[in-house]
Amino acid sequence: MWLLHTLFIIFFLYFVDFGKAIVINAVIYAYDSNNGYFTSLVxxxxxxxxxxxxxxxxNLNSILEGEYxxxxxxxxxxxxxxxxxxxxxxNSARLSSIYASHFEDLKKYLSSDYSKLIHPEIYxxxxxxxxxIGLPTTTLITGLYxxxxxxxxxxxxxxxTWKELMETSKYILAEERKLNNTNLIPYNGIFCDEEDGTSSLYEFIYSFRDNINSPxxxxxxxxxxxxxxxxxxxxxxxxxxxxxxxxxxxxYTKLDGSILFFKFWYFNVLSPLYSVDIMPGHTEGVSGGVIGSNNMGINKYSDEEKKIAAAKAIEYMTSETFQRKYVIDDALFSVNLNAYDEKSICEQINCPFLKSFQPIPRPYNRIKDYEDYSExxxxxxxEYIYGNKTVEEASLNLYNLEHIYYLSLDTEDTSAGLVFLIIYSISSIVIxxxxxxxxTxxxxxxxxxxxxxxxxxIIVGFIxxxxxxxxxxxxxxxxxWHIKIFLYSFGYMLIIIPTLYxxxxxxxEENKISNWVQSHKYLFxxxxxxxxxxxxxxxxxxxxEITIINGSxxxxxxxxxxxxxxxQVIMILIVAFxxxxxxxxxxxxxxxxxxxETILDIHYITSALYINCIGIIGIAVLKYINYNDYVAYHTIHQTVFFVFIFVNYIFYYGFRIFLPLFRSDEANYGFTGPLHMFQIKSNNKIISVNSNQTKKSNLSNASSGKYSKLISYHFQTSIGKKDSINSNSSTILNNQNSIIKSNQIKTFTSSTNTN
Structure with missing residues (x-):
């Protein structure tokens, strides 16, 4: 017994791992210029x-260039x-945005107050x-040297300010030329046809915001x-x-003092001939500097234990203590707002510049195809700065790069939205x-x-x-979009279900179904x-799936x-229903x-059915039209749907309002005027149909079939009065037989005379 107990303890201690260390596997690109920093950080x-x-x-892993x-x-x-x-x-901020859906949301693992420690624009x-989707490990910023x-x-x-930079440059250039210094460059700008050109444009525009807190x-x-x-x-x-x-x-070729001002990435000591400060702005105190960053992101597919551990590592590496020791020492911009509050730190680096820096990230996280956007x-x-386009044209083209147009009440671009809203409002009030x-x-x-x-x-359905x-x-x-479909479908049902009922x-003909439906109206x-x-x-x-269409x-x-x-299957079911x-x-x-009793109502409903069929076809056709203008797209859609709704209303309800204007007071709801015309047409159809029936010998044999019964329903003139149908039908048939016999006699007489 003692031996078994001892063996069990040995077995338990051997196979059970107490306090096993968690190993997080991190990965970098072998040829990234920041690898030395990443390695020292880890x-x-x-x-x-x-x-x-x-x-x-x-555990830091490096991916070689040849592998991918x-x-x-x-x-x-x-x-x-x-x-x-x-x-x-x-990875870079751009790659973080491209693969954002594969990175875990760090908000799940960081404290709720954590965001207050990070610069708001960078966060x-x-x-x-x-x-x-991640937090920066390194952040490069630009400054004015x-x-x-x-x-x-x-x-x-x-x-x-930019105006002051221009005036100072003009003055110093003029004075230096008096001393035969004609090689002095006032400012580099970096408005080139590369990504750095986009950065320069972006931060320059940002420096023209109204105040320091403006977006x-x-x-x-x-x-x-x-x-x-x-x-x-x-x-x-x-x-x-x-x-x-x-x-x-x-x-790099002008650090000898042959340039007056230049924009460049911040380094603690780039050249002893130059001091660095925040970029100028439209007004003093308002600036803008683009940033470049490398992020740390957690794999969404890692085990939960690894995610928690990785989040703790990221939280510590972006903490105030860690940032001061490892980020600031390398003259990099710290994302932690409290990192520059220590006096000893500010004795080593340019704290006034770093604390007053106003960062603006490029819009990686908003733009799917950033490379195309940047270009x-x-x-x-x-086209304006170096070309002949007007500044308004250039500004509008920049705006259109990111802006999505839609119908609105704003009439700056189109008044279509306001017009349709007025039409819908008036129509709803009228209905x-x-x-x-x-x-009445x-x-x-x-x-x-x-x-x-x-x-x-029905009225509520139209509204x-x-x-x-x-x-x-x-x-x-x-x-x-889903609510729109729901409301339109439900409104349509409110119109057609009372009709079916x-x-x-x-x-x-009296039947059990009709009796049940009539007794259970609201249930039906x-x-x-x-x-x-x-x-x-x-x-x-x-x-x-929301698709962006590049319009004209x-x-x-x-x-x-x-x-x-x-x-798609569910939508087919909704339409099929x-x-x-x-x-x-x-x-x-x-x-x-x-x-x-209902002949006029039936004809109105028939007209509405035709409109419904045409409307459904029209709506289906809209799906296959290619649009290159948002105003045309919305105008056509809104117009087709409105006409469909309003014409439906006219046939269901509107005509009835105007009927008394065309009828005498004595003809209350009888069969004079328009109704009499319908009755005549119906009688003509009866004669026509019955005439055809006499010409088809096999119809008399199938008179008891479903088709014959359907025809008898069609010619019935009152609910549940079958005798009147039989009487009318036999009278019509007798008249037709007489006509046929008369025609036969005339034909025979004519042929005899000819002979």
Whole structure:
């Protein structure tokens, strides 16, 4: 017994691992220029965990160039396989945005107050669709380098505004030329046809915002226009076109003092001849500097234990203590706002510059194809700066790069949205007000087909359909589009289900179904409405795919398209459900075509059915039209739907309002005037049909069949009065037989005379 107990303890201690250290696998690209820093960062963290007895280690892996075309293709391949091999990816801000959906949301693992420690603009740049996809390990910032000797020589300060930079440059250039110094460059700008050119444009526009707390200016605003004008003014008044077009490499050849001001990435000591400060702005105190960063992101597919451990590592590496020791010592910009509060730190670096720096990230997280965006951003800006385009044209083209156009009440670009809203509002008021005719003595006979509750149901249906059209106003999103479909479908059901109910109740022959439906009105109508709500609710679960269409004049707009196969099946079911109801109504209309009590109502419903069929075809055709203009797209869609809704209203309800104007008071609801015309046409059809019946010998043999019964329903003139049908039919047949015999006698006589 003792031996077994001892063996069990040995077995337990051997196979159970107490306090196993967690190893986090991180990965970097072998040829990244920041690899030395990443390595020192990881080594420093591992030393920290070892010193503090934390069972957590980061294992840094390096991907060689030959294994993949680039780091992006490596990341794509790993994420496509949902690989757990690497837990932390050290990558650029651009790659973080491209693969954002594969990175874990750090908000799940960091404290709620953590965001307050990070510069708001930088924190915002690390978010995508509300998710924090990473945090910077290194952040490069730009600054204005000023020639100290020349500024002191002419008693000038570092310029705080672009206008001051231009005036200072003009003065010093003029004075230096008097001394035969003609090689002095006033400012480099870096408005070249490379990514650095986009950065220069972006930060320059940002420096023209209204105040330090203002967001990035609207690209169509006066701020942007003024910024572009200032760039061109600097270029022309300082004769800098050739210099502006050169890359940042120009700086390396001018650090001997032959350039007065230049923009460059911040280094603690770049040249003893130059001091660094924040970039100028439109007004003093307002600046802007673009940033370049490398991020740490957690693999979404890693085990939860690894995610928690990786988040702790990232949180510590962005902490105040760690940033001071390892980031600031390397003269890099710290994302932690509290890192520059220590006096000893500020004795080593330029704290005033770093604390007053106003960063602006490039819009990686908003733009899907940033490379294309960046190229076009430069192109449109340079068409004004170096070309002949007007500043307004350039500004509008920049604005259109990112802006999505949609219908709105703003009439700056188009008044279509306001016009349609007025039309829908007036139409809704008219439709709602028309319900008052249900209570006027003159109109009541014309509204006797439906009871008042059913009329109200139909009126509400039309108003709901009109309201659904307003949901296409404003930015496109899944929620609005689904609600629009739901409201339009539900409104349509409120119109056609009362019609189906009434036609079933009025069936020419008494039957159990009609009796049950008449006794259970609200159950019958409610069951159809609930089924439609169920189908639409299922459809709302499936998301639309939002597609951006590049329209004419570079105006982009979005459309929703259901590309999910399940969603398409549900939509087919929704349409088919209504199609079956319409077919049912069509069948009942045919059966009740000659009922005297409802003949005019039936003809109105028939007209509405035609309109519905045409409308459905028209709506289907809209899907296959290619649009290149957002105004045309919305105008055509809104017009087609409005005409469909309003014409439907006219045939269902509107005509009845005007009938008393064309009828005498004595002809209350009898069969004179228009009704008499319908009756004559019906009698003509009876004769025509019965004439055809006499010509087809096999019809008499099938008189007891379903087809014959359907025909008998069609010619029945009152509900449940079969005798009148038989009497009318036999009279018509006798008359037809007499006509036939008469024709035969005439034919025989004619042939005899001929012989």
């Amino acid at each position: 080594n420093a963290y591992n030393e920290y965990t070892k010193k503090n007895n934390i069972d957590l280690t980061i 075309d680039d780091f992006s293709s490596f990341m794509g391949a790993n994420f496509a396989k949902k690989s757990k091999k690497y837990d932390i990816f050290f 915002k740049a690390c978010e995508q669709e509300g998710r924090l 000023s020639n100290i000797n020349l500024l002191n020589k002419y008693n000038k300060r570092v310029p705080k 990035f200016p609207d690209l169509k605003s006066k701020n942007t226009i003024d910024a572009l004008k200032m760039i061109k003014q600097l270029k022309e008044e300082l004769n800098l076109e050739d210099v502006f077009k050169q890359s940042k490499k120009l700086v 076009k951003f430069r192109k449109y800006a340079y 709602l007000a028309s319900s008052s005719f249900l209570y 003595k003159k109109h009541q006979p014309h509204f006797s087909f439906f009871t008042k509750d059913l009329w109200y149901m 709901i359909q009109l309201a659904s059209r307003v949901l296409e106003f404003g930015p496109v999103n899944n929620y609005k 009434k036609l079933i109740c009025n069936f020419p 109508i409610g069951s159809f409405l609930m089924l439609d709500v169920l189908l639409c609710s299922l459809f709302m679960i499936i998301p639309y 004049d570079r105006k982009k707009f979005e459309v929703c398209d259901m590309k999910n196969s399940i969603g 209504k199609g079956i109801i319409i077919l049912g109504i069509g069948y009942l209309v045919f059966c009740e075509w000659n009922l005297k």
